[in-house]
Amino acid sequence: MKRRIAPSPPGSPITGHLNRLRNDVLGLLTDATREHGDVIRFRVGPLVMHLVNHPDHVAQVMIRNRKNYDKASRSSDCLALICGESLLTANGDVWRQRRRIIQPMFHRAAVEGFVTSIATCTQEMLDAWSVKAKASEAVDLASEMMRLTFRVVGRCLFGVDLEKEAGAVEEAMHVMVMHTYRRWRSILNAPPSWPTPGNLRFRCAVAEVDEIIAGLIARQRVQPPATPNLLTMLTGSRDAESGLGLSDAEVRNEAITFLLAGHETTANGLAWALFLLDRHPEHAERVRTELDQACGGRLPEFADLPQLSHALHVFEESVRLYPPIWAMERHVIAEDEIGGYHIPKGSGVIISPYTLHRHPAFWEEPELFRPERFERRDHEAYYPFGAGPRFCIGSEFALAEARVILPMILRRFCFVAEPGQSGEPEPGITLRLKDGFRVRLEERL
Numbered sequence: 001m002k003r004r005i006a007p008s009p010p011g012s013p014i015t016g017h018l019n020r021l022r023n024d025v026l027g028l029l030t031d032a033t034r035e036h037g038d039v040i041r042f043r044v045g046p047l048v049m050h051l052v053n054h055p056d057h058v059a060q061v062m063i064r065n066r067k068n069y070d071k072a073s074r075s076s077d078c079l080a081l082i083c084g085e086s087l088l089t090a091n092g093d094v095w096r097q098r099r100r101i102i103q104p105m106f107h108r109a110a111v112e113g114f115v116t117s118i119a120t121c122t123q124e125m126l127d128a129w130s131v132k133a134k135a136s137e138a139v140d141l142a143s144e145m146m147r148l149t150f151r152v153v154g155r156c157l158f159g160v161d162l163e164k165e166a167g168a169v170e171e172a173m174h175v176m177v178m179h180t181y182r183r184w185r186s187i188l189n190a191p192p193s194w195p196t197p198g199n200l201r202f203r204c205a206v207a208e209v210d211e212i213i214a215g216l217i218a219r220q221r222v223q224p225p226a227t228p229n230l231l232t233m234l235t236g237s238r239d240a241e242s243g244l245g246l247s248d249a250e251v252r253n254e255a256i257t258f259l260l261a262g263h264e265t266t267a268n269g270l271a272w273a274l275f276l277l278d279r280h281p282e283h284a285e286r287v288r289t290e291l292d293q294a295c296g297g298r299l300p301e302f303a304d305l306p307q308l309s310h311a312l313h314v315f316e317e318s319v320r321l322y323p324p325i326w327a328m329e330r331h332v333i334a335e336d337e338i339g340g341y342h343i344p345k346g347s348g349v350i351i352s353p354y355t356l357h358r359h360p361a362f363w364e365e366p367e368l369f370r371p372e373r374f375e376r377r378d379h380e381a382y383y384p385f386g387a388g389p390r391f392c393i394g395s396e397f398a399l400a401e402a403r404v405i406l407p408m409i410l411r412r413f414c415f416v417a418e419p420g421q422s423g424e425p426e427p428g429i430t431l432r433l434k435d436g437f438r439v440r441l442e443e444r445l
């Protein structure tokens, strides 16, 4: 039987879709889904990949036929330059072992313990903002969210205050994620060991973060903390099935993975939520009122979270429109057929929450910001945290952060956005606000 080849947008005979992929990837994917349906074939030089854009196709790749796919994809290879082999990038038995070891850190009881630290870190940030507001100093909320979520990860997962390190790590992480994304977008890259200016900048950034992590591990060895944290769990772990522990290099890989995955994604989600709330003040007011009713003037606690539902819906809608992980990639290890089209072994499959979350068959007026959509909980085409066994391990943590941080910010401050901000998304490893979100702060209380 003849294999059906999926439709493809016009591209160059030599480089395929490389040019638009580099310069306007969101436009390329959006136009392609509008013009060619739910399975679209792209080519970058010799590499073939398919965008699949239907919930049934997502379930096929991530759940039903997942044995045909793994994460040895180009994006994982790029991420592995930062994280090595870790929960985020590993496959097979290594991935299963890491997930078993780390999962307890993210059980409900553990997240319950995180809420006080999230509220305390937020309160400290707001106190610092108070000084900036009095001085009429403009702040970039996107950058503030990066620093805040970084500190939250430090406190909750590593049991330390990373205030001093936050600025340096923010810069180093930016260098690392932009470098890896540039490599993903290119077909020809200099080997990582070559001393090109980009590779050298990248290596310096990795070395800087490695030094911070080595310091954290050393501090804990000298003085083991009273309450267990991710590092103590990693260093002290023995896999229940194999009885094996993790080497220092493996602990380092997981630590950098959680520093990166645990703050960059949530920070972008929060920055987009604040940006959208600035354009929809009626929702900001609802979030404020909800916090006042649930907590009065005190800090939110874990037991308050169910009452902070509008804050949750605002965040869910923000990451629908601007999913921090805007694309997930899989490598095809055994051929498959999706939506009637042939998916060859050795090619790539892309699942894009950005296009799925705007699919007109599943979302009414998908371009509009409407947090009320999430009063219903049964959205089919919604994948901000992925699907199947590789579902985001930190999703409950991130959603707890959103319910604490957004209302606390809005209760205490109003913003006046600086003029001329585009609000354009900039896809990298995560989806950032291209120009950040610069505002002047006005204290309300």
Ligand code: HEM
Pocket (backbone or CB within 6 Å): 087, 088, 089, 099, 257, 258, 261, 262, 263, 265, 266, 269, 319, 323, 324, 325, 328, 329, 383, 384, 385, 386, 387, 389, 390, 391, 392, 393, 394, 395, 397, 398
């Ligand atoms: C709004 C915030 C977040 C978003 C949108 C997000 C999104 C995602 C997505 C889409 C995946 C699946 C990737 C794939 O299948 O290829 C994922 C996996 C992962 N996330 Fe998150 N994430 C967020 C927050 C967090 C936090 C707070 C942590 C850690 C504290 C975290 C740690 C991880 C890890 C380690 C994985 C790999 C899990 C595995 O493969 O077993 N994420 N995340």
